[in-house]
Amino acid sequence: MNPYVSRVLEEVKARYAHEREFLQAAQEMLPSLSSVFDQHPEYEQASLLERFIEPERVIIFRVPWVDDQGRPRVNRAYRVQFSSAIGPYKGGIRFHPSVNLGILKFLALEQTLKNSLTGLPIGGGKGGSDFDPKGKSDGEVMRFCQSLINELYRHIGASIDVPAGDIGVGAREVGYMYGQYKRLTGLYDGTYTGKGLSFGGSSGRTQATGYGLLYLVDAMLRQNGLDIAGMRVIVSGSGNVAIHAAEKAMQMGALVIAMSDSDGSIYDSEGVQLEVIRQIKLQERGRISDYPRRAGRGEYREGAAGIWQHRCDLALPCATQNELDLDSAMALVKGGVKAVAEGANMPATLEATAFFQSQGVLFASGKAANAGGVAVSALEMSQNAMRLNWTFEEVDRQLKDVMERIFEKVSRTAARYARPGDYVTGANIAGFLKVAEAMMAQGVV
Numbered sequence: 021m022n023p024y025v026s027r028v029l030e031e032v033k034a035r036y037a038h039e040r041e042f043l044q045a046a047q048e049m050l051p052s053l054s055s056v057f058d059q060h061p062e063y064e065q066a067s068l069l070e071r072f073i074e075p076e077r078v079i080i081f082r083v084p085w086v087d088d089q090g091r092p093r094v095n096r097a098y099r100v101q102f103s104s105a106i107g108p109y110k111g112g113i114r115f116h117p118s119v120n121l122g123i124l125k126f127l128a129l130e131q132t133l134k135n136s137l138t139g140l141p142i143g144g145g146k147g148g149s150d151f152d153p154k155g156k157s158d159g160e161v162m163r164f165c166q167s168l169i170n171e172l173y174r175h176i177g178a179s180i181d182v183p184a185g186d187i188g189v190g191a192r193e194v195g196y197m198y199g200q201y202k203r204l205t206g207l208y209d210g211t212y213t214g215k216g217l218s219f220g221g222s223s224g225r226t227q228a229t230g231y232g233l234l235y236l237v238d239a240m241l242r243q244n245g246l247d248i249a250g251m252r253v254i255v256s257g258s259g260n261v262a263i264h265a266a267e268k269a270m271q272m273g274a275l276v277i278a279m280s281d282s283d284g285s286i287y288d289s290e291g292v293q294l295e296v297i298r299q300i301k302l303q304e305r306g307r308i309s310d311y312p313r314r315a316g317r318g319e320y321r322e323g324a325a326g327i328w329q330h331r332c333d334l335a336l337p338c339a340t341q342n343e344l345d346l347d348s349a350m351a352l353v354k355g356g357v358k359a360v361a362e363g364a365n366m367p368a369t370l371e372a373t374a375f376f377q378s379q380g381v382l383f384a385s386g387k388a389a390n391a392g393g394v395a396v397s398a399l400e401m402s403q404n405a406m407r408l409n410w411t412f413e414e415v416d417r418q419l420k421d422v423m424e425r426i427f428e429k430v431s432r433t434a435a436r437y438a439r440p441g442d443y444v445t446g447a448n449i450a451g452f453l454k455v456a457e458a459m460m461a462q463g464v465v
């Protein structure tokens with residue numbers, strides 16, 4: 021490893037020992053940038069890496085709200101404004117009981133390189149709260165969102181920081197947050213993406229992450245002489261990303277045999293009936309364990325990790341970080357998996373990723389593979405700035421274009437840095453180079 025990179029990584033490890041996921045993301049990213057620093061000694065002179073790895077700003081605040089029984093409750097919320105080197109901070113907001121600063125810093129760090137890879141002018145950020153939307157009424161979710169914005173509104177804006185959805189935050193939550201932002205500021209300026217189509221949202225944003233994932237997978241498979249048609253596919257999760265990934269995989273002629281939620285997974289050898297999943301998970305906010313009864317076929321297995329035990333050609337982890345560990349990776353390889361692409365952020369552990377790569381399994385990391393969501397978010401920002409609405413077909417065409425260009429850039433960069441086929445290193449270097457160039461040009465800020 022380049023000694024400068026190694027030194028900075030050790031400093032990060034010492035200072036942020038308690039931020040497990042942030043360290044994991046740094047450990048995946050920094051060593052792979054070694055050859056960049058070998059070639060650019062001026063980066064060390066400018067303390068570029070120390071500056072890059074430290075978020076520009078972190079906002080932490082209390083969110084008090086009143087539940088349906090009239091009882092005051094309190095949650096904690098964060099916004100990590102990681103990098104504004106190439107554009108306004110951009111990234112989703114997550115509502116999940118596991119949310120903490122380390123998780124949001126990992127997500128914001130990943131987001132910074134992901135957004136750079138899209139080729140669009142967006143910096144990196146991420147936010148969220150340990151609020152659990154499960155089992156809450158619409159009224160409770162609305163009051164929580166309004167209270168969160170009562171603080172967050174002063175830190176965001178169309179040219180400052182533009183949030184969006186992530187785990188636990190979809191159209192309903194974005195609507196409530198945007199409504200309150202507008203009420204407090206009086207601005208109808210498109211701050212927030214993933215908005216409803218009736219108030220400035222972009223066609224195709226809902227589908228973008230899942231569809232984009234499959235556009236990139238298709239490009240990766242084709243480059244390696246493979247075809248997705250006829251492949252058996254596992255898609256973990258059953259939220260926004262998973263459902264649209266499964267939908268596009270099916271449109272491309274693949275057979276999706278398994279999906280999951282945080283409690284367990286379902287297996288359907290004839291192919292998952294997506295309408296049933298959609299009804300249970302999106303419409304009713306229910307549990308996937310209901311699938312066999314509702315679909316009249318398939319099996320349910322308790323425990324989210326069981327999903328990786330089935331034989332498949334293509335695995336698409338689309339639920340959450342670290343959902344695919346070394347044991348699961350070994351089971352997949354034993355079952356003949358040919359390619360893995362991360363729809364979620366950092367779903368594969370470091371050990372799982374290394375194992376896939378050592379076994380010759382094609383592996384696309386989240387920064388490249390799930391960039392379609394934020395890419396269409398950037399297109400939503402453009403449409404809002406122009407006060408225009410593009411058609412679904414127009415947005416989808418641009419999404420496909422962006423994903424193919426990302427794959428091409430990642431693959432070319434991997435080859436140029438003597439790691440042909442290493443799409444993890446390719447994505448990290450390609451994403452980082454643009455941020456580094458922008459930081460150098462803007463001086464010590």
Ligand code: NDP
Nearest residue numbers: 186187188229257258259260261281282339364365390393
């Ligand atoms: P959703 O909230 O729509 O869905 C999340 C899904 O993952 C649900 O099926 C949920 O199950 C499952 N899940 C959540 N936490 C866990 C856990 N701890 N263990 C197992 N399963 C879990 O979120 P999204 O689909 O939007 O996000 C999924 C992933 O994709 C995240 O990593 C997110 O960061 C990433 N991503 C999202 C983008 C977007 O545009 N939305 C863009 C790029 C990446 P349950 O119903 O039981 O909670």
Ligand code: 2IT
Nearest residue numbers: 111112184186393394397
């Ligand atoms: O992880 C991600 O890229 C997202 N949750 C989407 C971010 C965005 O701003 O659309």
